[in-house]
Amino acid sequence: xxxxxxxxQILTRLHEVMASxxxxxxxxxxxxxxxxxxxxxxxxxxxxxxxxxxxxFATRGLNxxxxxxxxxAVGEGLxxxxxxxVETLNLAEARAHPDFRYRxxxxxxxxxxxxxxxxxxxxxxxGVLCVQHVEPRRYEDVEIEALQTTAMVLSELITNxxxxxxxxxxxxxxxxxxxxxxxxxxLVKGLGAGQAVYHQPRVQITQxxxxxxxxxxxxxxxxxxxxxxxxxxxxxxxxxxxxxGEHEEVLETYKMFAYDEGWSRRINEAIDxxxxxxxxxxxxxxxTRMRMRxxxxxxxxxxxxxxxxxxxxxxxxxxxxxGTAAQQGLPKDTILIARNLxxxxxxxxxxxxxKGVILEEGSLTAHVVIVARAMGVPVLGRANHGKGGxxxxxxxxxxxxxxxxxxxxxxxxxxQVADAFAARFAKSRERQAAYAELRDVEPFTRDxxxxxxxxxxxxxxxxxxxxxxxxxxxxxxxxxxxxxxxxTLPQRERQTRLYRDVLEAASDKPVIFRTVDIGGDxxxxxxxxxxxxxxxxxxxxxxxxxxxxxxxxxMKAQARALLEAAGGRSLYVMxxxxxxxxxxxxxxxxxxxxxxxxxxxxxxxxxxxxxGAMLEVPALAEVLDVLLPKLSFLxxxxxxxTQFLFAADRANPRxxxxxxxxxxxxxxxxxxxxxxxxxxxxxxxxxGEMGGRRLEALALLGIxxxxxxxxxxxxGPIKELVRRVDLTELxxxxxxxxxxxxxxxxxxxxxxxxxRHIDVD
Ligand code: PEP
Ligand code: MG
Numbered sequence: 001x002x003x004x005x006x007x008x009q010i011l012t013r014l015h016e017v018m019a020s021x022x023x024x025x026x027x028x029x030x031x032x033x034x035x036x037x038x039x040x041x042x043x044x045x046x047x048x049x050x051x052x053x054x055x056x057f058a059t060r061g062l063n064x065x066x067x068x069x070x071x072x073a074v075g076e077g078l079x080x081x082x083x084x085x086v087e088t089l090n091l092a093e094a095r096a097h098p099d100f101r102y103r104x105x106x107x108x109x110x111x112x113x114x115x116x117x118x119x120x121x122x123x124x125x126x127g128v129l130c131v132q133h134v135e136p137r138r139y140e141d142v143e144i145e146a147l148q149t150t151a152m153v154l155s156e157l158i159t160n161x162x163x164x165x166x167x168x169x170x171x172x173x174x175x176x177x178x179x180x181x182x183x184x185x186x187l188v189k190g191l192g193a194g195q196a197v198y199h200q201p202r203v204q205i206t207q208x209x210x211x212x213x214x215x216x217x218x219x220x221x222x223x224x225x226x227x228x229x230x231x232x233x234x235x236x237x238x239x240x241x242x243x244x245g246e247h248e249e250v251l252e253t254y255k256m257f258a259y260d261e262g263w264s265r266r267i268n269e270a271i272d273x274x275x276x277x278x279x280x281x282x283x284x285x286x287x288t289r290m291r292m293r294x295x296x297x298x299x300x301x302x303x304x305x306x307x308x309x310x311x312x313x314x315x316x317x318x319x320x321x322x323g324t325a326a327q328q329g330l331p332k333d334t335i336l337i338a339r340n341l342x343x344x345x346x347x348x349x350x351x352x353x354x355k356g357v358i359l360e361e362g363s364l365t366a367h368v369v370i371v372a373r374a375m376g377v378p379v380l381g382r383a384n385h386g387k388g389g390x391x392x393x394x395x396x397x398x399x400x401x402x403x404x405x406x407x408x409x410x411x412x413x414x415x416q417v418a419d420a421f422a423a424r425f426a427k428s429r430e431r432q433a434a435y436a437e438l439r440d441v442e443p444f445t446r447d448x449x450x451x452x453x454x455x456x457x458x459x460x461x462x463x464x465x466x467x468x469x470x471x472x473x474x475x476x477x478x479x480x481x482x483x484x485x486x487x488t489l490p491q492r493e494r495q496t497r498l499y500r501d502v503l504e505a506a507s508d509k510p511v512i513f514r515t516v517d518i519g520g521d522x523x524x525x526x527x528x529x530x531x532x533x534x535x536x537x538x539x540x541x542x543x544x545x546x547x548x549x550x551x552x553x554x555m556k557a558q559a560r561a562l563l564e565a566a567g568g569r570s571l572y573v574m575x576x577x578x579x580x581x582x583x584x585x586x587x588x589x590x591x592x593x594x595x596x597x598x599x600x601x602x603x604x605x606x607x608x609x610x611x612g613a614m615l616e617v618p619a620l621a622e623v624l625d626v627l628l629p630k631l632s633f634l635x636x637x638x639x640x641x642t643q644f645l646f647a648a649d650r651a652n653p654r655x656x657x658x659x660x661x662x663x664x665x666x667x668x669x670x671x672x673x674x675x676x677x678x679x680x681x682x683x684x685x686x687x688g689e690m691g692g693r694r695l696e697a698l699a700l701l702g703i704x705x706x707x708x709x710x711x712x713x714x715x716g717p718i719k720e721l722v723r724r725v726d727l728t729e730l731x732x733x734x735x736x737x738x739x740x741x742x743x744x745x746x747x748x749x750x751x752x753x754x755x756r757h758i759d760v761d
């Protein structure tokens with residue numbers, strides 16, 4: 001009989017038992033008989049978790065009197081080791097294993113060989129199924145597979161019969177027991193506490209034995225087709241606006257697995273043995289996981305991670321459980337976990353319930369991080385935790401305390417850690433309250449210079465922060481956010497409505513609208529086909545104003561929407577990614593044309609229009625003399641500028657910590673821009689993330705910037721900083737440091753601030 005046929009026979013018999021009217025204990029008694037007979041094994045036993053111990057629930061071959069008597073702690077003996085590590089053991093000589101413990105009451109002394117598999121439910125071991133044999137022999141692969149398949153079916157039986165308490169199972173399973181810390185890179189500072197929720201939830205398998213094998217096979221075929229389509233589409237999109245860096249590499253691996261014949265063949269074989277499509281996918285995945293654990297190669301571990309992602313995707317397709325956690329709704333306090341997220345994906349979440357985000361990738365200036373910062377959600381990035389990534393450490397529903405500022409998340413915290421965290425939380429709230437008190441205080445430096453502290457925004461909701469923080473206005477309104485959150489291109493009327501609402505919310509404070517900056521890591525599906533084949537390097541590709549000038553329809557619609565929305569008041573418009581002065585002229589011409597149209601139609605036009613540009617492409621700094629006379633303001637986008645100055649992709653997690661905003665290359669460059677604009681009458685500011693960090697803000701003030709536009713949460717801290725600074729003194733120190741090539745700017749600034757009791761964290 002073939003392996004599949006014998007496995008099918010076992011499954012058919014198990015299925016009969018499951019479907020029978022027997023009570024749970026009788027079912028387990030039947031199962032051990034079936035497995036024992038099928039594998040011609042003298043012993044077959046089932047241990048289940050009860051009150052924190054693994055209890056012998058059923059056996060064939062051991063003393064029956066030991067049933068419900070023999071109990072092992074998790075981690076104790078071979079059974080306990082299997083449960084602890086959620087790992088299979090296959091031993092020719094059980095006694096030779098260091099974890100072997102002899103239990104007299106079972107009468108197991110005559111048995112030599114031993115094989116056991118964990119019974120897994122929701123990624124936790126809830127029991128162990130094992131066989132023993134008098135002859136010392138290793139069980140064959142097909143036998144181990146039969147055991148693993150049986151364990152899956154048992155998991156269904158056990159949970160349906162509520163034989164183990166799920167709550168109880170939570171505290172189990174090896175390295176995932178007890179508190180763990182996950183470390184990573186601070187992407188958005190802040191504290192958050194809540195339950196772990198995976199952006200892509202694991203599928204719960206509710207039926208393991210197939211009713212109709214052919215039907216299951218067709219389901220898997222269809223799911224494979226769909227998954228391959230999705231991966232191909234993602235790869236297409238990546239060329240336009242992938243999440244950058246490793247993303248493409250990951251997609252390549254996805255593609256390789258998605259088309260891997262070996263993988264689909266193994267799933268098919270598992271279906272032949274009588275499993276449902278879902279169970280077959282999971283079964284093959286378990287097997288691969290087991291193999292991979294034996295190989296200690298970090299590169300392969302990474303690939304395993306990719307395969308896990310993909311298997312989960314396939315499971316989601318086949319089971320129809322497609323949505324992300326955003327669609328399923330979040331628990332009250334959630335710490336969201338994902339490998340990476342796009343800005344639009346994050347925006348789908350209910351921000352009142354989202355208390356933190358942990359990403360396995362991520363970098364400081366990736367747009368998803370900018371969005372999170374604007375939402376006031378702390379983010380820990382580059383968080384990985386050994387084998388199997390975060391999935392290997394954090395389970396769905398685990399309690400997590402996130403201290404993103406310290407770069408740490410504590411999973412399943414102890415009482416002491418939770419208490420200490422609560423105290424820090426209270427302190428941080430006090431600090432926030434102190435910042436809030438500065439709301440109506442104007443930020444003058446100690447020597448009397450008024451600094452403009454504005455905020456960045458992108459959505460209607462963000463505008464409430466203007467009143468809350470007392471910012472001087474919106475220094476950067478990222479209009480593309482509306483495009484990112486829409487499933488289709490936002491029509492002109494919708495744009496007008498948004499801009500009008502924003503201006504109304506701002507009352508008499510200025511709002512600088514930046515025209516759409518899509519492309520790079522801000523991809524929108526409805527435009528991707530237009531650019532899919534164009535860009536290998538989207539951040540430097542056809543994005544922002546480049547795209548806007550070529551897609552005139554888009555730019556005209558936005559210009560009209562802005563002009564109409566600002567009817568009767570001042571309009572500030574800023575163009576992103578201007579690389580040469582003529583691009584500014586061309587963009588302004590689109591507005592002029594629309595303005596003329598409105599006037600012809602006798603519609604109310606803005607009282608005044610101020611045009612500005614972003615300086616984010618280094619080339620523009622060389623032609624300031626040509627550019628500045630055309631502008632009323634210039635805003636330095638340090639996020640893009642630094643990625644271009646260092647030729648370092650802002651979204652690439654591997655480069656996230658490599659370069660410093662306080663490196664002389666950047667500060668000297670920025671200082672030359674300030675010098676170059678002196679006397680031009682052009683209002684100069686910074687609107688990149690750099691300005692919202694206290695130490696970096698000190699440097700910017702020290703080289704002459706007087707306007708910062710920053711994330712709302714930073715407005716309080718930056719105002720407070722401004723009020724502590726003597727600008728004359730700071731500027732003198734900065735110019736001395738900049739002219740001395742040996743200076744470590746970061747260290748010098750920290751020391752300078754410390755001497756003056758200025759907190760720079
Ligand atoms: C920048 O590049 O610094 C900037 C503010 O724009 P964005 O982050 O939206 O690219
Ligand atoms: Mg930019």
